[in-house]
Amino acid sequence: MGRLVAIEGLDGAGKNTLTRAVTARLEASGRTVCALAFPRYGTQFADLAAEALRGGNGDVAESVYGMGLLFAFDRQAAAPDIRAALAAHDVVLLDRYAASSAAYSAARLGEGADGAVTAWVRELEFGRFGLPVPDLQVYLDVPVTVAAERARSREASDAARERDAYEKDGDLQARTGAVYAGLAATEWVSPWRVHGVSDAPALLADAIAALS
Ligand SMILES: Nc1ncnc2c1ncn2[C@@H]1O[C@H](COP(=O)(O)OP(=O)(O)O)[C@@H](O)[C@H]1O
Numbered sequence: 458m459g460r461l462v463a464i465e466g467l468d469g470a471g472k473n474t475l476t477r478a479v480t481a482r483l484e485a486s487g488r489t490v491c492a493l494a495f496p497r498y499g500t501q502f503a504d505l506a507a508e509a510l511r512g513g514n515g516d517v518a519e520s521v522y523g524m525g526l527l528f529a530f531d532r533q534a535a536a537p538d539i540r541a542a543l544a545a546h547d548v549v550l551l552d553r554y555a556a557s558s559a560a561y562s563a564a565r566l567g568e569g570a571d572g573a574v575t576a577w578v579r580e581l582e583f584g585r586f587g588l589p590v591p592d593l594q595v596y597l598d599v600p601v602t603v604a605a606e607r608a609r610s611r612e613a614s615d616a617a618r619e620r621d622a623y624e625k626d627g628d629l630q631a632r633t634g635a636v637y638a639g640l641a642a643t644e645w646v647s648p649w650r651v652h653g654v655s656d657a658p659a660l661l662a663d664a665i666a667a668l669s
């Protein structure tokens with residue numbers, strides 16, 4: 458049975474880049490790795506959520522809990538794939554997982570890491586839906602200004618990566634970062650590790666290798 462590790466952080470923090478570096482390092486040490494990313498674009502619930510964040514699907518995006526349901530259904534639909542990946546690999550790396558819903562939803566509502574919506578996400582996804590609990594959650598702690606600049610330059614170089622409503626909202630990103638720090642400090646759902654902006658990916662890969 459593999460170890461489940463979720464990489465969390467702001468838009469443009471470098472989650473995808475870190476996931477690839479950690480995968481390469483773990484594979485070089487002989488471990489098998491499967492990487493999955495949420496939202497799972499190209500599948501129904503993820504596409505509904507992405508459209509909503511770009512002004513589609515009526516007033517869905519106005520509802521914090523409504524968006525939380527779409528992202529949660531996306532993960533519920535992927536649960537069989539996560540379980541299959543855990544059965545076949547040493548490590549399954551997730552680029553965003555339930556904590557993304559907790560952080561962005563609490564930030565939108567002006568709540569903290571210990572507020573009502575983070576408890577709702579936890580109960581919905583790990584209680585009612587029975588999603589696999591991560592062995593480790595990683596907060597990629599990058600200053601909001603750095604993450605925003607990376608997201609902006611990515612948008613400029615790739616038309617397919619036009620920033621959505623959350624990505625364009627600097628205040629929301631700052632509040633989301635604060636909630637993530639709180640989730641990590643209180644070990645929301647399972648153990649957390651904070652990965653700093655100048656920490657080497659190898660540090661994280663070695664910590665993940667030590668889990669198994
Ligand atoms: N450690 C880093 N140093 C400099 N640039 C980075 C670093 N990590 C990521 N980037 C760049 O920042 C942008 C966003 O990175 P990405 O991994 O796609 O972020 P995320 O998946 O968190 O949205 C990309 O253009 C990427 O090349």
Ligand SMILES: Cc1cn([C@H]2C[C@H](O)[C@@H](COP(=O)(O)OP(=O)(O)O)O2)c(=O)[nH]c1=O
Nearest residue numbers: 468495496528553554557558561562623624
């Ligand atoms: C997975 C997930 C994402 N989000 C938010 C974070 C992002 O602002 C947005 C889109 O996800 P993101 O990972 O940024 O996708 P992209 O590949 O377009 O960069 O959705 C949630 O609010 N809850 C979730 O459960």
